[in-house]
Amino acid sequence: MKKVINNAEQVVEEMLQGLVLAHPQYVKRVAGFDVLVRTNSPVQGKVGLVSGGGSGHEPSHGGYVGRGMLDGAVAGAVFTSPTPDQIYEAVKAVDGGKGVLLVIKNYTGDIMNFEMAAEMAAVDGVKVAKAIVNDDVAVENSTWTTGRRGIAGTVFVHKIAGAKAEQGANLAEVQKTAEKVIANVHSMGMALSPCTVPAAGKTSFTLSDNEVEIGMGIHGEPGTHRESIRTADEIAEHLLNKILGDSELKAGDEVAVMVNGLGGTPLMELYIVNRKVAAMLAEKNIVIAKTYVGNYMTSLEMAGFSITVLKLDSELKALLFAPADTPAFVQF
Amino acid sequence: MKKVINNAEQVVEEMLQGLVLAHPQYVKRVAGFDVLVRTNSPVQGKVGLVSGGGSGHEPSHGGYVGRGMLDGAVAGAVFTSPTPDQIYEAVKAVDGGKGVLLVIKNYTGDIMNFEMAAEMAAVDGVKVAKAIVNDDVAVENSTWTTGRRGIAGTVFVHKIAGAKAEQGANLAEVQKTAEKVIANVHSMGMALSPCTVPAAGKTSFTLSDNEVEIGMGIHGEPGTHRESIRTADEIAEHLLNKILGDSELKAGDEVAVMVNGLGGTPLMELYIVNRKVAAMLAEKNIVIAKTYVGNYMTSLEMAGFSITVLKLDSELKALLFAPADTPAFVQF
Amino acid sequence: MANAIAAIEALADVIIANKEKLTELDAAIGDADHGINMTRGFEAVRSKLAAVEQLKDIGSVLKLVGMTLISTVGGASGPLYGTAFIRAAAVAQGKTVIDIDMAAQMFEAAIGGIKDRGKAVRGEKTMLDALEPAYEAFTQEMVKGESLTGCLTLATAAAASGVEYTKTIIATKGRASYLGERSIGHQDPGATSSYLILATLTAFAIEQEV
Amino acid sequence: MANAIAAIEALADVIIANKEKLTELDAAIGDADHGINMTRGFEAVRSKLAAVEQLKDIGSVLKLVGMTLISTVGGASGPLYGTAFIRAAAVAQGKTVIDIDMAAQMFEAAIGGIKDRGKAVRGEKTMLDALEPAYEAFTQEMVKGESLTGCLTLATAAAASGVEYTKTIIATKGRASYLGERSIGHQDPGATSSYLILATLTAFAIEQEV
């Protein structure tokens, strides 16, 4: 393991310190907790948005705290859901009287910990609602499984529900908007190489020199299968076809696209992927309203990427285009 | 070599296509050339800013084309300076009558190619000025060498000279501002792992499991020396001390900081580095006016980072804080 | 309380000693952190117990363990084990010794907590596949009149078989469920930590007897 | 013109055949692209020459080569070799055969172009360390009355020694200069490509003679 760190046990703490030192205009720390909130939290009269999860997905989630997106982000240990007490502190710190929406990625651990926090906050009289993101089409959705995982599509939930909250909508409305995003967002990823959780000191899996993992999760969880590496166009086509097969997109629909790097992939490769994605969507007469290419939901230094397609209606589109000002997501 | 590409010979072409498809609101292609310019180029009555260099440094340089930064970016082959004809096309495409500033990183090849382009443009009667960035303190500056390399500090030149041009300054003024940035910006980097130029198919150097390269250039050029990996704090201290030794910073001075990832480094690690950088500057009573943490000037998938410190005066500070709206650099 | 605390310390020792093993099991079908998570939790438990002046009953000890696990482990196992200890604590409230009936009640309450929280049933490749057969073995022996240590010994054996059984089934809960068929052949990390906990408590009880 | 074109084609063959080798030399002290750059350039030259209908003189051929290298090679070597060919083209304008005097003038002009553009002098670990001794050997033999092929042969030998010499010196120009002392022991890629060009032209001239 070769990493620029001081101590594997301290990576989250030191990262949070470094983040606050870098962006004091955006975020402050809730003292004693691994929680970042907007400098002006709680914003009175606005629904608060709290998200979080294991660390290692930077800029998710602390990078999205700011105007037009999140009010608070909770950082768990690397790839491990944060604990209820931490989430509870975030909820209390951002509640401006209109309640708090928890944006949760659909993992057993995340759900249990966020639910326990919600129960704790409810005891204090804070209105709490939940939105569970499950955009990863790699995992089959069946009543017999935990359901689909939440991956990069979560960023669209933050953006759009965040914009809704910023407009002064109430908790139910913000939740409804988040759920509309969730119903319309689909993603799938792949990996070229694993990553190393600092505390583990070694990679959780290995891939041979010409092997890739299709359907890779963002915590090093294995995907649907391994195969020999193919061209960027073939891989993009495979992922996008899976996504399109699961969404009900038709000619004339408008979408937002995200080509998300997992941390170790050069931007050059992400743009090469985007070229194919744009071409395939154009061929189907699906209109791309906006494209994001970059590292939005990462897996430490893993090489690989995911594609996310969000079907837009006029409400979602307007909210997606609304301004946002956070450390990692700025938009006029 | 495991990469998400179609064809090693086509990576620049396909990347440019993917970039334009992703950001049509910001950039358009100069037909037939590897040149991206603002959609509204040439901006009449504004000095044009053109930069460029080898590809593989994304989001440099195409990602910085937009309001408040560059007017045009020229993409060479990976890690290879673009050719004069390409640069010449960029100059012609962005000249709005007030002349064009070329922002050049100090490499023999870049300088020669940009100079030839400047000569060609001068024949056409376009006023062209140059600013040569040489921020890398790893390389000793002596009359017997090519001089210092241009690395991540270049982004500050784009930002600040870009803001100056946006304000309507004339060519000499924009050049003077760029040169002021150059005189006040210092950087140094290190690498944990090499990268692979697609056309080469293999890494240009290797590092053993616990070895790092200090003073690494952004094209895989060797740095000052190799050593066993140390803690993030120790590495950051070494680089920052070199930088501080070369700049004339004193207590009370204001600076901008950039902790730049080389492409394969998790954001988590960059923030851990920033924590140390901020602490060291605070200890010396040097005031950090603004910090940027992320992948600004990369070397494909290389793991490693650089630190850049820019000494600000009131002019540079105001220009740094001015809004910018480009694919990879957005600031209110 | 010395006994209860010593038992928890024994648990902590075993979990921490098995950090690598549990993490490796999780690497195969999850996200390679189960041992790390549990170790973080039990290290916190260890220092909390050392710091707390006087715990007046077994309930207080177990509640402290549960709260500490909840606030330090994270992931799926944190809320699950945390809830289990807190439910067991409720049974042991005010108690300073554990008899066999109470042990059975605590065991049942703990499993109930895991099921309430995780909404899993046996056969889904989770800790329940170790714990439920263990509980059944325990009560089966108990009605036959076995001693506490005897019941625990057979419960531990059943948990061990349960762990083996997890190798043969598809995961349908937790992170391993994303793997579908590919989860077959791999042993569940949570079932393994459950077995370790039970085995340690059993060994501890036997030691106390002699 | 067939001859001039055939000579350029021979150059292209050799450069392309040495792509890996030149790139490896550049990996040690530069950015691992010299062979890639030169190959990209000479592949373009090859297809340009094939496409152009009728080039009326040697000057036109060399100008096309120079322009093509400038617009396709990039890096340091593109402007340098490009300028060299364009300067040589100026000497050969309107000419359809090359005599020894013209060859010397072309050689001198080419080196002059490289020096104007790159502002390097001999001893800085660049292509000049192959080309300048080669030019000196050429003129030295020429005044002695040697034939063109004789002069070229000795020039090539001098270039080869020049390449060897680059191993012993510190680079002070180009990307290798960042290395300082660490550049010692490594052979300069640009000097190597210069040697290859010269050696190929020499072999070509000898072949024409027989």
Ligand SMILES: Nc1ncnc2c1ncn2[C@@H]1O[C@H](COP(=O)(O)OP(=O)(O)O)[C@@H](O)[C@H]1O
């Ligand atoms: N719904 C559930 N009910 C019971 N146990 C579960 C459930 N989900 C997961 N587990 C257990 O948790 C273990 C994984 O714990 P851990 O790795 O610490 O958390 P995470 O999966 O969040 O990384 C699994 O091996 C499994 O035994």
Ligand SMILES: Nc1ncnc2c1ncn2[C@@H]1O[C@H](COP(=O)(O)OP(=O)(O)O)[C@@H](O)[C@H]1O
């Ligand atoms: N100023 C200069 N004058 C003459 N030759 C030079 C100069 N700078 C570099 N070179 C030559 O160029 C070669 C490198 O070419 P190449 O690798 O294609 O370009 P780059 O260094 O831009 O990657 C060096 O080996 C050296 O011989």
Ligand SMILES: [Mg+2]
């Ligand atoms: Mg986990």
Ligand SMILES: [Mg+2]
């Ligand atoms: Mg180069």
Ligand SMILES: [Mg+2]
């Ligand atoms: Mg796990």
Ligand SMILES: [Mg+2]
């Ligand atoms: Mg080179």
